[in-house]
Amino acid sequence: MARALQQGSKQQLKVAYVVLPSVLSVSGLVCILVDAVGMGVGMLVGAVTFPFVMVWSLRRIAKRQLTHLCVPTVLRMTDDGYEYRTDQTTTTMRWSLFGRVVTGPEFWLFFVNRQCVAFLPRRAFNSEQQAEFDRFLASRQNPGLT
Incomplete structure (x- = not known):
């Protein structure tokens, strides 16, 4: 993290x-x-x-x-967004919120304007899921903001 x-x-x-x-x-x-x-x-x-x-x-x-x-976390992903849940908090974020997504070797970094507001570790997904998620994000990415 x-x-x-x-x-x-x-x-x-x-x-x-x-x-x-x-x-x-x-x-x-x-x-x-x-x-x-x-x-x-x-x-x-x-x-x-x-x-x-x-x-x-x-x-x-x-x-x-x-x-x-750095606490135990449950992540639930849908077509609309994702939910990040711990014992203390629950955060729901819609994919449309993010203006830019940076795909790196270790993480997907999610930006609102120029601020990094969220990330997902790639190691939490197998290679097939990573490829599927990359395609999913690419289909929703605003080409003017990359």
Whole structure:
């Protein structure tokens, strides 16, 4: 589950992961060129450390969430959606809710807008069921959102 959260977060934050260090780098170089060396060096250091800090903070967040996710679970899937049930909660989600589905080697990641809101582990299904579910999702996927 930790890997699913990490993969979902990477997909969700892909732009920030690339854009922010790039902006900090360019801004740092501009500051150095206009003799604001201290600020420029600070921005360059921020550009280098940002990816490491981001990964560290995502791991901390995931660790806190895992205590709620790593419990015995019953999953019931239908043509309309799926139900995720534990002793503490029951969540029902319709397939139409998801604007994008990312199929990876370990998980299906489900997105609403740009946020990963759900995942299913592929290992919970045999290869025939995985192929059937991939076809099922492909038939419902909005081609404009992939």
